[in-house]
Amino acid sequence: MTAATAPHDHFWLTFRRSLAGKVLLTPKGGVAGAYLLVLVLIALTAPWITPYPFDQQALPLANRPPSLANWLGTDEFGRDVLSRIMYGARTSLSVSVTAISVSVLVGMALGAAAGYFGGMFDRGVTAAVDLSWSFPEILIALILVAIIGPGLHSTMLAIAIAYLAQFTRLTRAQIMGLKGETYIEATLSLGASHGHVVFRHLMPNALAPVIVCGMLATGDAIILEATLGFFGLGAQPPVPSWGAMMSSGSALIFTAPWIIVFPGLAVAITVVMINLFGDALIRALDIRANLREG
Amino acid sequence: MALLTVENLGIDIHGIRPLDGVSFSVDKGEILGIVGESGSGKSLTALSVIGLLPLIGGRILRGSIRFDGIDLATLPEAEFRRLRGRRIAFITQNPMTSLDPVMRIGAQIDQVSMLHLGLDARAAQARSIEIMAQLRIPEAATIYHHFPHQLSGGMKQRIVIAMALAADPDLIIADEPTTALDVTIQAQIVDLLVELVRERDVALILITHDMGVVAQTCDRVVVLYAGRVAESDAVAAIFERPRHPYTRALIGCIPRDETAHGNLTGIPGAVPSVAHYPAGCRFHPRCPRRGAPCDHIVPVSAAMDGGLFACHFPENSGVAR
Structure with a gap:
């Protein structure tokens, strides 16, 4: 009996001590993690699992309230709201995750170079960061989309640039704190190059807060993407996006409130869940303790 | 001279x-x-x-x-x-802070011999474990996979010395x-x-x-x-x-x-x-x-x-x- 359960116990213990375990075994992290997992699965498999095609119009069935046939009702063209929300998850997640990933990568590179080497480059980067920091992200994104033109790719680019300052600044601060550590001096004294020090030692040590910040920014990016979509600057019809759905539903808010309410709920719940997951991540990574120890 | x-x-x-x-x-x-x-x-x-x-x-x-x-x-x-x-190798003052906290100690010793002696990962690992054993680190092959926070101060200082010795x-x-x-x-x-x-x-x-x-x-x-x-x-x-x-x-x-x-x-x-x-x-x-x-x-x-x-x-x- 004991011999048979031993491998299972070992796996369980390992999982409980791992980062994933520390996040997912808390109430917050577990609920949020499960929700996000389901959402990602829906986004990935939307073409096969939606009850109706997202663009199937049926004008006689327009503006129907939720029913057994259309769980979340139909919109002004008779399209199934649930199917469109499921497709909208694709747009929302892909845009925000791609944009924030690009933003994190570029921001870390800029911030690390500025923090480690200092000098003129650092001053230039800091000036640019401070400048963009003084505008709200939404304004930066709007200006950029206005310049590049609306569409999925320009939305991604605009969001990526809007959040760049945040990650650059965070990474720079982390690297500046870490580069005085004895192990950096020790590594240099053993003949390591600056590149080795930055990529193998400084970046991994600076990673935890940046990951959490990236996680929380992904939630903000979903709102930003929905906002741009609401203004018709994001994904172009007929590609469904939560923001665009709310925009079209806003005209019918009193006659067919489900058209605007359900995509709005999707945005709200997703953002709350991402933030809960971020909270759980902060605890699991013990970031504040890390910062305290330097 | x-x-x-x-x-x-x-x-x-x-x-x-x-x-x-x-x-x-x-x-x-x-x-x-x-x-x-x-x-x-x-x-x-x-x-x-x-x-x-x-x-x-x-x-x-x-x-x-x-x-x-x-x-x-x-x-x-x-x-x-x-x-x-x-x-010329340098052994720093405080072993508590001389090791990268997020890198396994074996990898930290390896990087010195990989950098200077051009060893591949496997040869570097063998060399690191050998040096660790010479420095009387018990169960060197196990400790090799540990992170710095799992070791005592004296053990960490031995690891720092091992890093210094890695390229002879x-x-x-x-x-x-x-x-x-x-x-x-x-x-x-x-x-x-x-x-x-x-x-x-x-x-x-x-x-x-x-x-x-x-x-x-x-x-x-x-x-x-x-x-x-x-x-x-x-x-x-x-x-x-x-x-x-x-x-x-x-x-x-x-x-x-x-x-x-x-x-x-x-x-x-x-x-x-x-x-x-x-x-x-x-x-x-x-x-x-x-x-x-x-x-x-x-x-x-x-x-x-x-x-x-x-x-x-x-x-x-x-x-x-």
């Missing part, structure tokens, strides 16, 4: 000059102690030799550092980097390698270092503020005070007849058996800060033997019986006070 010869070294850090005319040499199979209180310039001397002064905004102002025929004072950084870790250097500079450790572990680490020097025929510069450690381990010793060499000599000679009053005072600070029933001896006052070095002999405000010339004339280095000292009124030399 000794392996490393430092002559008349002076450095500048943002306009202040914390080292002024430091000279010493060390050869293979030899342990040189550099002693002095905090602020006497010990660590800066080490940083100068390893070429990391620019890291704290410093530069070499004058003097030469010759290592095996190479002038390190003028060596370009790119070439210096190939020397660092490969031929000719010169090791250990900057207060035992200061942060428990007393019981200190002796073990010091013994380990001594053993390394004797077995591998490397040169070791042991930086410490503990004359007791010097007496047990070193062959020769340089006593630094406020960025200048107060005295240098063979260890036996310096303990037998210290010439500089500062050396005597340092020796007086070693706790002895009779100390158990009295007070520990100290040296009154503190090392002056770099910005306020006194004129003349920099030790004169704290010196029990000071006389007329001490506060305005810098004592020149005098040689006697193989040792060097810089004092107007040296002890044990027949000069009357």
